[in-house]
Amino acid sequence: MTKTWHRPTLWLAVVMAVGAVGCAVALLLDGRVLQGSSVWAKPLKFAVSLAVYSATLSWMLSLPHKGRRWTSGAATTIAAIMFMEVGLIAVQASRGMFTHYNTSDDPLNLVLQFTFGTAIPAMFLANVVLALVLSFQRFGTRDVRWAVRSGLWLAVLGMFTGYLMVFQPGKRTTAVDAEGRSVELVTGHSVGVPDGGPGMPLTGWSTTGGDVRVPHFVGMHGLQVMVLLALGLAALGLAERVRTRLVGVTALGYLGLLALLTWQALRGEALIHPGGTTWAxxxxxxxxxxAGAGWALRSGTAVVSPVRQPVPQR
Structure with missing residues (x-):
């Protein structure tokens, strides 16, 4: 059976890659800023992130499995909503306006906020459906199978942390957009400090307080980490049993890291300034x-032995 990558997600990856280049060019040419960052920084980051994510989904769905109608439908829904999401973010960037948390009564902004409020939960549910269907399917080798399953659930958890940005009761900030308009922002991604303060290069993650975007990003890209791990272990020639156990240990460790980063962010602690409790x-x-990795490597023959050819008798 010839493997065929899922076309909607593959095309989305191409479109996002091209869009990322366009946003990078716009970032260099357009000097307008929102809360200290280029208006094009946000669509650029989203385009790069979703290009990687959709390409992984496209490859993943090429693995022979049952329930293709469900997985293909869910992935197509995800691709369509992702395309719409980045498109709307780019439109707001071109207008010099905030995309998320924006309470402006601008007609287009009101439509955008309503669209986000309905489409993003639908995309989240489509990812849950994809993870559920593949959790009960046999495809590929055991290590690849568990890498895909655990990666999908890590991505779902990462997406779920995004809702922590929405439910910060009482957080309201008055900001000025790139066109000088005063806007009230409700909720936000920073914890303990206002959004738009000092941030890390490229990511913009807060350096003075907690930032829920950290676990959101780390969780969403757990899928890529787990898949690359499985492919890397296979390239090393490790036995399937060992590879599977290493994948399991890594998945649990990654889950622990995601929980730790979420806990750190909600305590208002910056990623690059961890306290003693976080270090511990x-x-x-x-x-x-x-310890888990050591157990996995000692669990049996670590490397697949080459097949010995019989010596011909003279």
């Missing part, structure tokens, strides 16, 4: 994962 939790996680 991270150290414990590293020890547990290292």
């Amino acid at each position: 939790a991270l150290g414990g996680l590293v020890v547990v994962v290292a």
Whole structure:
């Protein structure tokens, strides 16, 4: 059976890659800023992230499995909503307006906020459907199968952390957009500090307080990490049993890291300024994962032995 990549997600990856280049050019030519960052920084980051994510989905759905109608339908829904989401973000960037948390009564903004409020939950549910269907399918080798399953659920959890940005009761900020218009922003991604403060290069993640975008990003791209791990372990020639156990250990460790980053963000602690409690939790996680990796490598023959050819008798 010839493997065929899922076309809607593959085309989305291409469109997002081209869009990322366009946003990068616009970022260099357009000097307007929103809360200290280029108006084109947000669509650029979304385009790059979703190009990687959709390409992974496209490859993943090429693996022979049952329930293709369900998985293809869910992935097509995801692709359509992702395309719409980045398109709307780019439109708002061109207008110099905030995309998320924007309470402006501008007609287009009101339509955008309503669209986001209905489409994003639909995309989240489509990812849940995809993870559920593939959780009960046999495809590929055991290590690839568990890498895909765990990666999908990590991505779902990462997407779920995005709702923590929406439900920050009482957080309201008055900001000025790129065109000088005063806008009230409700909720936000920073915890303990206003959005738009000092941030890390490229990502813009807060350096003075918690930032829910950190676990959101890390969780969403757990799928790519797990798939690349499985492919890398296979390239090393490790036995399937060992590869499967290493995938399992990594998935649990990644889940622990996601929980730790979420906990850190909600405590209002910046990613690059962890306190003693965070360091202790991270150290414990590293020890547990290292012990698990050691157990996996000692669980049997680590490397697949080459097949010996019989010696011809003279």
